[in-house]
Amino acid sequence: MRQIKNANLLLTLLFISGLLLSACSGNDNSVSTNEVENENIEENETEEDSTEENTDNDSNSGGFTMGTENQEDLSIGETGRFDSDLTTYEITLDEAQVLDELDGNTSQLDAYILLDITVKNTGDDTQSVQDLLYGLEVTDNLEMTGYQNYAESFDSVEEMTGELAPGEEVSGQFVTEIYEGENYYFRLRTGIAGSGSSNQVTWVIPAEEAE
Numbered sequence: 001m002r003q004i005k006n007a008n009l010l011l012t013l014l015f016i017s018g019l020l021l022s023a024c025s026g027n028d029n030s031v032s033t034n035e036v037e038n039e040n041i042e043e044n045e046t047e048e049d050s051t052e053e054n055t056d057n058d059s060n061s062g063g064f065t066m067g068t069e070n071q072e073d074l075s076i077g078e079t080g081r082f083d084s085d086l087t088t089y090e091i092t093l094d095e096a097q098v099l100d101e102l103d104g105n106t107s108q109l110d111a112y113i114l115l116d117i118t119v120k121n122t123g124d125d126t127q128s129v130q131d132l133l134y135g136l137e138v139t140d141n142l143e144m145t146g147y148q149n150y151a152e153s154f155d156s157v158e159e160m161t162g163e164l165a166p167g168e169e170v171s172g173q174f175v176t177e178i179y180e181g182e183n184y185y186f187r188l189r190t191g192i193a194g195s196g197s198s199n200q201v202t203w204v205i206p207a208e209e210a211e
Contacts, residue, residue, distance in 0.1 A: 070193075072202040076209055080201035082132075082188070087123030089132050093186060093203045094118060094171070096210040102175065103154050109147075110180040113138055113210065119160065120169035129160045129170060135189040135198075136174065140181030142202075145189070147176040182207055 068083035079092040095116040102112045115138075121127050139146030151159040151173055160172035178184060184205040193200035 066196070066199055068199045070200040072187075072200055074201065074203040076203070076205060078203070080203065081122075082198055082201055084192075084198035086131060087121065087125060087127050089122055089127070090120040090169075091132075091136075091201070092118040092120075093205075096184070096186075096205045098178070098184075098207065098210045103156050105154075107177045109177040111178055112175055113178045113184060113205075114157070115174040115186060116171070117174055118169055118171045119164070121164035121166055124166055126163050126165045128163055132164070133160065133174070135192045136186070137189050138176050138178055138184055138186050140179050140184055142185055146185070146187070147178065148189075149174050149176060151175050180207075184210065 066083050068081050068088070071080050074080055074093070076093050076096055079090050082089050082091070093115060097114045099112045099114055100106065102114070119129060119132055121132070133149060135148075137146035137148050151157045154175060157175050158171075158173045160170055162170070164170060174186075184207065185202055186205060187202035188198060188200055190200070192198055
């Protein structure tokens with residue numbers, strides 16, 4: 001009789017233990033499921049944030065659309081039209097002259113080249129003349145970088161400064177150093193045009209027209 005009671009007690013304990021193990025296992029599975037769900041939510045939020053950032057970046061980078069073609073074979077007397085991410089403007093190359101010396105100074109290269117130019121603001125906002133002239137250079141070789149404006153270094157050169165309201169223009173001079181060549185090229189630096197910040201504008205100046 002005692003053995004039967006002991007057997008019943010043992011079965012009862014085993015049954016209770018089974019219930020406890022089953023309950024613990026269920027809790028573990030519930031915790032694991034919750035952790036997976038939380039991780040999935042965090043991943044989705046991260047992907048959404050990343051998508052929003054990419055969309056914002058695309059919107060910011062796509063704001064400038066160039067509407068003017070390149071002009072890469074202009075002559076003395078002709079006007080180049082610039083369409084940049086800053087504004088639109090025009091430059092006319094009125095005259096070019098190669099000089100052995102300027103204000104008593106000789107060039108560290110072969111010579112100086114002095115350009116008479118007219119700058120016109122065709123945009124909607126007032127612009128600094130220096131900003132419109134930024135990046136212009138003269139070179140004797142289209143495959144090489146050139147030299148930029150040194151007008152402020154010479155008293156006799158008519159430097160262009162100040163601001164231009166929409167529709168206003170100013171005439172002045174651009175001077176830099178050059179190596180002797182058959183042709184000289186007055187242009188916007190290729191790095192600016194190549195980056196898509198502006199169309200390219202280039203004047204070809206034959207040496208015999210700048211004597």
